[in-house]
Amino acid sequence: MIKFLKFIFTVGSLSLCSCAAMFNQPLERTPARVGEHSRSTKLLENLPEASFPVEVAVYNFSDQTGQYKPVENGSTFSTAVTQGGTTILLKALEDSGWFVPIERENLNNLSTERNIIRNTQQEYIKNLDPNVPPLPALLYAGLLLEGGIISYDTNIVTGGIGARYFGIGGSTQYRQDRITVYLRAVSTTNGEILKTVYVSKTILSQALDASFFRFVKFQRLLEAETGITQNEPGQIAVKDAIEKAVHDLIMEGIVDDIWGTKEGNQLDEKIAAEYLAEKNKTESIELYDRIMVDNKHKTSIGLSGGTTLIDGDYSTQKLSYFSRLELKQRLNKYLSVSASFGFLELSNGEQFSNRFGDINLNAHIDMLPRDDFSPFVYAGGGLVNEIDDINPKLTYGDTHFKMQFGLGMRYRITPRFDFNIFAEQNVAFSDELDKLAQGTRDDFYYAFGVGISYNFSPKFGWKKKADEPEIVE
Known part of the structure; x- marks a missing residue:
């Protein structure tokens, strides 16, 4: 009984943690909805009112990928994305309020119906009021919107994680696809392409499952499993991408003064500034959500601190502390050199404890210099100088040469400030760092720390003021 209750508790916990959708399973038919x-x-709904809506025509905005929906054993004859891109685009143009969409996709149907009306009126003119006006002329467009869905990339990111212990386990898997949309505005007066926008959207699919497999008693095997799979609808993803493309096209037109809001230039300038700031931020994010931040500053000063752990001739090891001030100069995009001065303590408990000052010269390699997150490695040499703790007035004792190497991770908070976490090993060229020479191996110690650095561009030299006369000898 106890084992059965454990099973119920385990499966219930996994179900609750895996997904809330477990309680919203489609067990009955649902009515149509908006x-x-x-x-x-x-x-689109939050856009300000346009000064004058523009008549636009869309002849075709279709799937240009030519791809079919992928399955495990190949592909089907069903297309990967919707073929109704034109309809989605017309709805987005209508919702924006900045355009007057004109029917052009099925122009033959419209022309045929107008001919039927015209012929019927002529055939039965005697029964009609002679004052009835003829059919009005068709609207013509000032802009043509062209483009389409030009890419559907499957499995750009896949992954998952799972674990199983003593017959109880769970796992999760995910996959990301991506669609790409191009939209361009063409002037009907001279055929000039006024603007082109490019939008991409990822499509997420997830699978979560939990299972229980265990012998509860002799010749009694209990097995149970639960899970759920969620796939983002492709039509919603296409709709999202097209609506974003329409929004960006409107913003680009405001920036280039092609059209404007009803409120006037002041609001136009505000909207344009906000859009350009968002665009610059978005353009710094590359594929796989990698945020790119250019570091225009070549010099940085940093402060760090953390713990030290000596590995010498004593068996007892005790964590202690260190602090460090560092000046770094970037030579190119990847390589930097630095000089630092630090203060640290090494301790083996009651057996040995002393304080040291160290000087380090290092070469750093930044693996991903434009990413907000980047691993880095460094190596170099230096000195570690013993400080005599017995004398109240700090006096410096023995000096030991050393080399150090380490690795870490850098996070760029802003173009000015970086946060760093690192681990390094310091190898002394001496076996007397802990005042005990024993064995053949030299002493060394580890340092684990965090720090923050400030990036800047120093200005050296004397500059002549604009109104200061030039000295001629």
């Missing part, structure tokens, strides 16, 4: 909004729908 279509869901995408994340970009609010962008």
Whole structure:
């Protein structure tokens, strides 16, 4: 009974942790509903009113990928993305309020119906009021919107994690696909392409499962499993990308003064500035959400601290502390050199404890210099100088040469400030760092620390003021 209760508790806990959708399983038919909004729908709804809506025509905005939906054993004859891109685009243009969409996709149907109306009126003119005006002329567009869905990339990111212990386990898997949309505005007066925008959207698929497999008693095997799979609808992803493309096209037109808001130039300039700031931030994010931040400063000063651990001739090891001030100069995108001065303590408990000052010269290699997160490695040489703790007035004792190497991770908070975490090993060229010479191996110690650095561009030299006369000898 106790084992059965454990099973119920385990499976219940895994179900609760895996997904809340477990309690919203589709067990019955549901009525039709209004279509869901995408994340970009609010962008269109929150746009200010246009000074004058522009008539636009869309003849075709279709799937240009030519791809079929992938399955495990190949592909099917069902297309990977929706073929109704034109309809989605027309709805987005209407929702924005900045355009007057004109029917052009099925122009033959419209022309045929107008011919039927015209012929019917002529055939039965006697029964009609002679004052009835003829059919009005069709609207013509000032802009043509062209483009389409030009890419559908599957499995750009896949991964998962799982664990199993004593017959109880769970796992999760995920996959990301990506669609790409291009949209361009063409002037009907001269055929000039006024603007082109490019938008991409990822499609997420997830699978979560939990299982229980165990012999509860002799010849009695209990097995149970639960799980759920969620796939982001491809049509919602296409709708999101197209709506974002329409929004960005409007913003680009405001920036280039092609059109504007009803409120005037002041609001136009504010919207343009906000859009350009967001665009610059977005353009710094590359594939796989890698945030790129250019570091225009070649010099930095940093402060760090952490713990030390000596590995010498005593068996007892005790964590202690260190602090360090560092000046670094970047030579190129990847390579930097630094000089630092530090203060540290090494301790073996009651057997040995002393304080030291160290000077380090290092060469650093930044693996991903433009990423916000980047691993780095460094190596170099230096001195570690003993400080005599017995004398109240600090006096310096023996000096030992050493070399050090380490690795770490850098996070760029802003272009000015970096946060660092690192681990290093310091190898002394002496076996008397702990005042005990024993064995053939020299003493060394580890340092584990965190730090923050400030990036700047120093200005050296004397500059002549604009109104200061030049000295001629």
